[in-house]
Amino acid sequence: MAIELNKKTGISLKKGSSISLEKEGKRLESVCIGLNWGVIERTEKLSFLGFKWEDKQTLSVDLDGSASMFDAEKTYIDTVYYRKLRSDDTAIRHSGDDLVGDRNGDDGRDNEVIEIDLSRVNSRVQTIVLYLNSFKGQDFSTIPYAKIRLFEGTRERVDNVIATFNLASEPQFKGFVSMVMGKLVRQPNGHWDCIAVGEPIPTKGIEETILHIRENYL
Secondary structure, three states, X not given: OOOEOOOOOOEEOOXXXXXXXXXXXXXXXXXXXXEEOEOEEXXXXXXXXXXXXXXXXXXXXXXXXXXXEEOOOOOEEEEEEOOEOEOOOOOEEEOOOOOOOEOOOXXXXXXXXXXXXXXXXXXXXXXXXXXXXXXXXXXXXXXXXXXXXXXXXXXXXXXXXXXXXXXXXXXXXXXXXXXXXXXXXXXXXXXXXXXXXEEEOOOOOHHHHHHHHHHHOO
């Protein structure tokens, strides 16, 4: 389900920055990651027998947002993605696979949402890593306004936008089709921190990405 994010824009969560998922001394229990992107539009100039014209093409974009869980020993526990929309502990839910992207420009609505109920996450889980894969292998630098938004609430309700991270505007993503967006880390006191990563990685597909995350991001 796509939802509008018209409330507070939140802070800008930059690469490497960390925020505690608390509000006025109280732990946040339900947070979401919203993913937004557009179709790729191309215009090709053609000519034949002296006639010239432009051929406009619209290419669908299938970005896959996923969340993988690991324990303190870096042992893999579970993944929520387009083929598994709910975690085994039911704490993480995926809104479903968007195969196209926005057709008429940025409509201010998320194409995919990953909802996390932190109060229900398996007690073994110490880290939840959020990442993106371009299913068709389309270069991230060619995909319009790919954005991440972390907000308090649910898929149906936005209470407060905590942070935003713009993926499409960074030149470092050129030539890549996978990236790590960020991670949620459980602290010894039970509170959760959100750490922005925003790094492209040299993988293709979810399985390869999970192996890369275990070796480099835990």
